[in-house]
Structures are given as structure tokens and as C-alpha cells.
Amino acid sequence: MATVHRACRDRRARTADGRRDTGAVISLRGAALSYGERVVWQGLELDVRPGEFLAVLGPNGSGKSSLVRALLGRQPLSAGTLSVLGRNPREASGHLGYVPQQAALTAQTMLRARDLVRFGIDGHRFWPRPRTVAVRRRVEEILEAVGASAYADVPLGLLSGGERQRVRIGQALASDPRILLCDEPLLSLDLHHQRAVTELVDARRRSHGTAVVFVTHEINPVLALVDRVLYLARGGYRVGTPEEVLTSASLSELYGTEVDVVRVHGRVVVVGAPDEPIAPAPPHHIHESDGVRP
Numbered sequence: 273m274a275t276v277h278r279a280c281r282d283r284r285a286r287t288a289d290g291r292r293d294t295g296a297v298i299s300l301r302g303a304a305l306s307y308g309e310r311v312v313w314q315g316l317e318l319d320v321r322p323g324e325f326l327a328v329l330g331p332n333g334s335g336k337s338s339l340v341r342a343l344l345g346r347q348p349l350s351a352g353t354l355s356v357l358g359r360n361p362r363e364a365s366g367h368l369g370y371v372p373q374q375a376a377l378t379a380q381t382m383l384r385a386r387d388l389v390r391f392g393i394d395g396h397r398f399w400p401r402p403r404t405v406a407v408r409r410r411v412e413e414i415l416e417a418v419g420a421s422a423y424a425d426v427p428l429g430l431l432s433g434g435e436r437q438r439v440r441i442g443q444a445l446a447s448d449p450r451i452l453l454c455d456e457p458l459l460s461l462d463l464h465h466q467r468a469v470t471e472l473v474d475a476r477r478r479s480h481g482t483a484v485v486f487v488t489h490e491i492n493p494v495l496a497l498v499d500r501v502l503y504l505a506r507g508g509y510r511v512g513t514p515e516e517v518l519t520s521a522s523l524s525e526l527y528g529t530e531v532d533v534v535r536v537h538g539r540v541v542v543v544g545a546p547d548e549p550i551a552p553a554p555p556h557h558i559h560e561s562d563g564v565r566p
């Protein structure tokens with residue numbers, strides 16, 4: 273027995289690529305992602321801890337969704353290493369919950385919230401799936417947890433954007449993930465639904481220690497919840513608490529142009545940040561100490 277424990281301890285002590293385990297559920301070292309000649313980001317050093325809420329910000333085309341795809345094991349890095357739960361991201365994908373960007377659904381779809389959540393539990397199995405009492409009970413629990421019980425049997429195409437987003441979060445949570453990846457889950461939601469969605473995600477990470485990587489264009493709806501911000505722009509990045517990263521000095525340096533960060537009534541407003549992707553800065557722009565804040 274003691275041998276087994278020691279073996280487990282030893283396995284935990286090292287990550288898949290032989291580095292000492294820091295307890296991080298996501299670990300990127302010297303990571304770069306390119307499409308052909310186009311370098312999206314590079315030199316990325318990042319550890320995400322269990323239960324941490326990391327918001328990923330940046331202008332259009334800065335590589336936020338590409339990062340999510342890399343974490344899902346769907347997009348290889350062009351340099352550096354990425355480990356998810358101490359493994360290759362593909363091997364860890366069963367422990368990840370993913371809330372994709374809002375996809376258009378036809379009003380004709382007959383799929384219901386109940387079906388989508390069930391796919392989250394047993395979607396990886398081939399049909400026919402046994403509808404066990406345990407699965408049915410779990411579906412009900414999740415629908416209840418995300419506040420979707422009332423419309424569990426309504427075709428998804430007839431639900432509002434906010435209702436659908438609750439169901440998607442339910443689907444992502446159904447497999448009891450250790451990491452939740454959310455790609456712009458607040459897009460096109462009104463303030464009330466934005467709050468409901470962010471509270472659901474926050475409750476999950478507090479109750480289960482699920483790490484959250486939350487891509488968003490708009491920091492304010494999650495500002496009070498996030499532990500750290502990863503801000504991608506111009507091929508580089510900054511990472512740290514919102515107070516560290518969302519400053520005029522930090523973002524001006526990252527963008528290579530003057531950017532003002534103003535705080536008004538508890539909201540953060542970034543003024544002067546270019547919307548369009550700018551050519552990445554040359555590699556020497558990224559300092560070793562950039563953004564690597566414990």
C-alpha cells in the first residue's frame with residue numbers, strides 16, 4: 273500500500289514533460305501559437321491554479337479563442353509547452369468543460385435543454401445509451417443548479433440567448449470538469465443574464481475548486497469575480513490581478529501606443545486601445561519577467 277502511495281506522490285511531483293509539479297491545472301512555458309507566418313502570441317508563461325478565475329481579454333484577433341482551442345488540445349502550439357492537469361491537453365480533455373461562443377440554432381431544432389445536458393454526461397458513448405436512474409437524476413440536478421428546470425423540455429431554438437447560455441453551462445458542468453473554459457459566454461446577453469451566467473460560473477469554482485478560463489471582451493461583468501487577468505495584444509501579453517494589468521502604463525506598454533485606463537464608479541474603461549490586431553512586436557519586446565507574477 274505504502275508503495276502505491278509513494279508511486280502516486282512521485283507521479284504528482286513531476287508533470288508530463290518532467291518539470292516539478294506546481295499544483296497548477298494549466299501550465300504554459302515559452303508558449304507560442306502561429307498560423308503559418310502569422311504569430312498570434314508568443315513567449316507565454318502562465319500557471320492557472322485550481323479554483324482560480326482567469327479572465328482572458330484582448331482585442332479582436334489577439335488569439336483568445338486560439339488559446340482556448342490549444343487548451344482543448346485542438347490547436348497545437350508552434351513553440352513551448354502546454355500541460356493540462358499535468359498531461360498533454362488531448363489526454364486531459366475528458367476533465368474539461370467547454371462553453372463555446374453562442375452558436376446559431378435553428379428554431380426548428382427539437383433538441384431540448386434536457387438532451388443537451390445529457391449529452392454532457394454521456395455524449396461520448398455510442399447510441400443506444402442506457403437511461404439509468406442515476407443519469408436522469410444527474411440531469412435534473414444540473415438543470416436545477418443552472419436554473420433551467422422550468423424550460424427543460426422546450427426546444428432549444430425557442431429559448432432566449434440567456435436561457436440557452438445557462439443550458440450550455442449546464443452541459444459543460446455535466447461531466448464534473450476540473451477546468452471550465454468559457455469562450456465569450458456573455459456575448460449578446462443583457463446585464464441581468466450576464467450576471468446570472470457569471471454567478472453560475474463563480475459558484476461552481478467556489479464549490480468544486482474548478483479552475484475557470486473565461487474569455488470576454490468586456491471585463492466589467494466579471495471584474496468583482498476574477499482573480500487574474502490575461503491580456504493578449506500585439507503578440508505579447510500581461511498577466512496579473514486586474515489592478516496590476518488594467519493600468520494605463522501596463523496596457524500602453526503592451527499595445528506600444530498610449531492607452532488610458534480609467535476607473536469610473538467601479539467600472540474599468542480602456543480608452544485608445546486599437547481594436548484591430550496590430551503586427552506582433554518583435555520577440556525581444558517580450559521580457560523574461562513579462563507577466564509572470566506568482
Ligand SMILES: Nc1ncnc2c1ncn2[C@@H]1O[C@H](COP(=O)(O)OP(=O)(O)OP(=O)(O)O)[C@@H](O)[C@H]1O
Nearest residue numbers: 307310312330331332333334335336337338339549
Ligand atoms: N484556423 C486558422 N487558420 C488561420 N488563421 C487563423 C485560424 N484561426 C484563427 N486565425 C487567425 O488567428 C488570429 C487569432 O484568432 P482568434 O479567433 O484566436 O482571436 P480572438 O482574440 O479570439 O478574436 P475575436 O475577439 O475576434 O473572437 C486571427 O487573426 C485569426 O484570423
